[in-house]
Amino acid sequence: MKIQKKAARSYEIDMCNGPLLSKIILFSIPLMLSGILQLLFNAADIIVVGRYAGSDSLAAVGATSSLINLLINVFIGLSIGTNVLVARFYAAHSDNDLEETVQTSIVVAVIGGVILIGVGFLFSGPLLTLMGTPENVLPLSTLYMQIYFVGMPATLLYNFGSAILRAVGDTRRPLYYLMTAGIINVVLNLFFVIQCSMGVAGVALATVISQCISAGLILLCLVRADAAYRVRPNRLRIVRNKLSGIVRIGLPAGFQGAIFSVSNVLIQSSINSFGSVAMAGSTASSNIEGFIYNAMNAVYQTALSFTSQNYGAKNYKRMTRVLLYCQGLVIIVGMVLDYVVLTMGTQLLHIYSSDPEVVRYGLIRMKYFVTAYFTCGMMDVMVGALRGMGYSVLPMFVSLSGACAFRVIWIYTVFAANRTLPTLYFSYPVSWILTFLAHLVCYILVRRHLHISEKDRLARAAL
Numbered sequence: 001m002k003i004q005k006k007a008a009r010s011y012e013i014d015m016c017n018g019p020l021l022s023k024i025i026l027f028s029i030p031l032m033l034s035g036i037l038q039l040l041f042n043a044a045d046i047i048v049v050g051r052y053a054g055s056d057s058l059a060a061v062g063a064t065s066s067l068i069n070l071l072i073n074v075f076i077g078l079s080i081g082t083n084v085l086v087a088r089f090y091a092a093h094s095d096n097d098l099e100e101t102v103q104t105s106i107v108v109a110v111i112g113g114v115i116l117i118g119v120g121f122l123f124s125g126p127l128l129t130l131m132g133t134p135e136n137v138l139p140l141s142t143l144y145m146q147i148y149f150v151g152m153p154a155t156l157l158y159n160f161g162s163a164i165l166r167a168v169g170d171t172r173r174p175l176y177y178l179m180t181a182g183i184i185n186v187v188l189n190l191f192f193v194i195q196c197s198m199g200v201a202g203v204a205l206a207t208v209i210s211q212c213i214s215a216g217l218i219l220l221c222l223v224r225a226d227a228a229y230r231v232r233p234n235r236l237r238i239v240r241n242k243l244s245g246i247v248r249i250g251l252p253a254g255f256q257g258a259i260f261s262v263s264n265v266l267i268q269s270s271i272n273s274f275g276s277v278a279m280a281g282s283t284a285s286s287n288i289e290g291f292i293y294n295a296m297n298a299v300y301q302t303a304l305s306f307t308s309q310n311y312g313a314k315n316y317k318r319m320t321r322v323l324l325y326c327q328g329l330v331i332i333v334g335m336v337l338d339y340v341v342l343t344m345g346t347q348l349l350h351i352y353s354s355d356p357e358v359v360r361y362g363l364i365r366m367k368y369f370v371t372a373y374f375t376c377g378m379m380d381v382m383v384g385a386l387r388g389m390g391y392s393v394l395p396m397f398v399s400l401s402g403a404c405a406f407r408v409i410w411i412y413t414v415f416a417a418n419r420t421l422p423t424l425y426f427s428y429p430v431s432w433i434l435t436f437l438a439h440l441v442c443y444i445l446v447r448r449h450l451h452i453s454e455k456d457r458l459a460r461a462a463l
């Protein structure tokens with residue numbers, strides 16, 4: 001038992017004491033690799049479909065991404081609430097609160113997954129139609145989504161389980177489990193699409209199977225853990241005050257993600273109006289951009305976890321250093337990857353499709369998205385710092401105003417006056433910069449309020 005406990009501890013990171021920058025990097029790298037691997041496996045889906053099932057199938061898979069995100073983001077957002085609470089209780093050594101949060105989170109993941117199965121089957125077709133998905137693509141897109149949503153309980157279990165492990169500093173084991181499941185996903189893709197000629201159905205089925213494997217591995221890890229964050233099947237239940245804490249922090253994050261997806265759905269609908277070739281080019285470019293986003297998102301998750309633990313331990317000055325280091329890291333990561341993708345854009349797009357028109361449309365999107373993509377990372381790190389302190393509603397409103405509302409207004413004004421793809425895509429970098437600046441102001445105000453509250457607390461304790 002002692003050996004097992006020591007092995008589990010070796011995966012954890014003490015975020016509240018000792019050198020900070022090296023720990024941030026150590027924490028971030030497995031997250032970056034996880035995000036990049038996940039995109040590689042998703043890219044394998046798209047490449048296999050594009051190469052062996054045709055451009056209509058490629059467009060069909062791409063047309064579903066923003067809608068899938070719209071439907072699942074509320075529940076994925078709740079996992080952020082789990083991350084914040086687990087990190088806070090872990091740093092404060094509140095073992096009973098930690099255990100209740102973990103058991104509640106697993107139940108929420110299962111219930112959410114079952115709900116999403118029904119939502120996927122009932123609403124995939126009507127929502128894709130509402131988005132203006134072309135007739136030649138609609139049946140394939142609907143089929144892909146309906147099969148994909150069968151795996152939602154496994155998807156949420158993996159996300160909530162990963163959030164628990166990240167909160168205690170363990171980003172390596174989720175990476176190992178994802179790698180295992182991803183390799184199986186690629187093998188099944190090739191088998192189902194090439195050997196069985198199943199097209200988009202084969203890709204979706206391979207994804208569901210791999211999701212079940214990754215969820216099973218992470219659940220087994222948590223069941224076997226010799227720590228307060230262990231999942232105990234006989235104690236699984238919803239604890240009301242822990243659920244309210246998860247919802248209070250996670251639901252605004254989930255709504256933000258969902259409404260972000262609404263703006264992306266509107267933009268996807270606008271892209272759809274340019275035809276299936278433009279859709280395919282946008283899909284390929286979006287997948288490449290995803291590698292940059294996931295690498296930067298790892299720094300967001302780092303800011304979230306490190307801020308949460310230090311907030312729980314009342315290390316407020318250390319939180320400022322966490323933000324500065326994470327901003328520096330995300331700028332470096334974003335700018336380096338931006339440069340690589342812009343330099344190799346044509347070659348990268350040719351991996352997805354040999355159609356020169358698809359590549360041309362992909363390059364148009366890439367030019368406007370990738371050039372300033374690092375500012376999106378800066379924006380997200382600010383959100384991670386605010387949520388780590390328990391402020392989730394504030395960044396939600398700022399993000400919805402600065403990004404979502406701005407993009408929707410852009411579509412109905414600037415884009416309506418000049419209906420070109422560059423005009424449509426340019427809305428993104430402008431919204432990232434504006435929203436980052438607004439978040440920065442909010443962070444300064446929150447930290448000032450926290451400083452005043454801490455001075456009052458210390459003054460009362462001295463009396």
